Amino acid sequence: MSSSPPPSSAAASPSCPKKMIALRSSDGETFEIEEAAALQSKTLENMIDEDCAGTPIPLPNVTGKILAKVVEFCSKHAEPGVDDESLRAWDAEFVNVEQATVFDYILAANFLEIPTLLNLTCNVVADMIRGKTPDEIRKFFNIKSIFSPEEEEEVRRENHWAFE
C-alpha cells in the first residue's frame, strides 16, 4: 500500500524527516501511508505528533484486510486535484461491499476518527434502512425483536404520529 514518494518540502521539520508513516495491523501486516493521508485520521494525527521515530504505529484493533482499505481511502482523499464528482463516484464504489465489511469500515473510521469515512459509511447504512418497512429492516439486518406482539402494538400506538 505504498504511494510514490512525496516531493521534498522545505517545511519538513528536522525531527520528522520522513513523510511516510508506517502502520501495523492486528495480524502483523505493515502498511505505508503518506503523512498527508494519515492526517485525515485525528487519532493518527495525535500519534504522529508524539512519535516521530518512524517505527510502525501498532493498531492492534484493526485487521490487515480493513487497514489496507482504510489506507486506500485516506490516500485517495488526500490526492490533490480530484474533482468532487469523481471522488463521489470513487466513494460509491469503495462502499459497494457486503454489509459486514461496511460495519468493519465504520468501526475503524470511528476508532481512527476519520470523519469523511465515518460519514460515508453511516450514510450507506442509513440508505439501507431508508424506504424499508420495519419488517423489511429487521430481515435485512437480522434484528431480533424481543417485543411481544402486544408490546409492538403498544409502541406503534405510542408513535402513531410517525406512521401517518
Added chain:
Amino acid sequence: MMGENDEEVDATVLVSSKHRELIGSQVLSCKQLCDLPDEILLRVLDCLSTRAAVRTSVLSKRWRHLSKSIPSLDFDDENFFEKSQFLNFVEGALSFRDLSPLKVFSLSCYVAEGESRVNTWIDAAVRRKVQELCLCLVVEIDRPVEYTLPYGVFRCETLVKFHLEMFYNFRVPSEVCLPNLKVLTLDFVGFVNDISFEKLLSCPSLEELSLKSCRCGQIEVLNIGAPNLLKLSIFEPEFFAGLNRHCQLRIHGVRIKSLRYHGQYGGGDHTISCPSSLVEAVIVAFYPAEENPDWCADRVFKLLKGFSNVERLTLFYEGLWDMNEREDLLDSFPVFRSLTRLKFDISPVYLDCRALQVMLSQSPCLRSLVFARGLIEDSEMDGWTLDPVPECFLSSLKEVRICNFKAEDFELSAVRVLLGTAEVLEKFFIHCSRHYRENFQGSLMKHVMKLPRASDRCAISLEFGEKCSGCSRKI
C-alpha cells in the same frame, strides 16, 4: 506529562502508555448491525429524516431506546399534506424524545394561530441544550407585525449556530447571553430597536455573521461589536433598501478576515477596526444615479485604502471609474501588496479606464484577473494597447477570465490587448454569452488563437452556455 512508563522493553515499539490505553487490544469487527455500539447507531439514525429515524422505534427494544435520543430534529411543514398531521408529528416527536442534548433543531413552518405553540417547540429545543437552531418561520400577514421568540433562545448557553429566516420584525430582549454562539445568519428579518440588535451582534464567540435582506431602516449606526468576528456578509438584492442608505457600519473586531458587501452603494462612513487582518473583500454595490461622482470617488478611495492588504478582492467597476478624473486620488493610490486575485462585477470593465490601469499597476503580485460582466476596450484608436504595461502582467499574472462575452469588436480588441501584453499568462478563459453569434460569425476559437500572444505557454479556453463555471455561484 512525560516520563511515566514509556520506557518499554521492546525498543521497536515506541508507543507511550497513554496510547496503549487509547488503543486497547481488541480487534474491532462485527458482522451484524446490532453489534455496532449505540453511539454509531445514533450516527446512522442522524442520517435519516426525523420521521424515518423515529419509525425505527418499533424494530426492537434497543432501537426504541435509541430512537428516543436521536441527535437531530427536523420539522418541515411542506412534507405534510395537512396542517394537523404536521402538528401531531411535531408534538408527538417532542414528547417522545428524551431530554438528552440535541445537536440540531430545525423548524420550517407557517405560523398562523398565534405564536405560543411554535414558541413551546423552540423552548423544548432550548431545554435540550440545542447547539444548532434553524428557524424558517412564515408569519401570517394579518397578524401583528412583530414576532417574539422565546427569550430562552437568547440565553441558550449551548447555542453555537443560529439561523433565522422570518419576514417579520424581531424583538431582541435586553438580556442577551450567548457565550458560545459562533455562527449567526439572519434572513429577511426586521430590526426596530438597534441597541438590543447590537447585543446580538456582539456575542463574544461570534465568528461568522450574515445579514441577508434584513430591514434595519431606522438604524443610523450599526455597531458590529463581536470581538472575534472572522467573516461578515451583508447582502441586499437590487432595489431593496434594507440598510438605511446613510447607515454607518462599524466593525469592531480585530480579527476579521472576510468582508462581503452586496447591496446599495451606502452613503454612510464605514469603519473597520483592523483592516490589515482582512484577507478577502467583496464590494458589489448598486450605484444610485443621483450621487455626486466626486463624493463617490472619495468614498471608494477610502474603501480601497482600507482593503489594501487583502489577498482577494471583488469590486464593482463603477467605483473605479468615478476616480478617472481625480489626479489627486490616482497619484496616491494604495499599493495592493498581497493582492493575488482581483475580480470586477456588476458592469463591464473598460480596459482603457485610467483608474483601472493605475490599480493594476499598484497590484504587483496579481495572479488572477476576472471580469465577470465582460471587458471592453473603447479607446477608438487602432492598435491601442496598455502603456505602460502593468508590472504584474510581466511577472505574475497567470490567469485571466472574461465572462458574459458577446464578441463585439471592442471586446475582441480588449482580448487582443491582454493577450499581447501578459507575458507569463498560462490560462485565458472566455465564457461566451448566448448572444455572441449575433456579433460574430465563424470560429471564435480560431480568431482568438490567431491573435499574437506575449506568453508562449498560454492556453485558451472558450465556454458556452448559461452558467459560467468559474463565477456564476460566487456573486
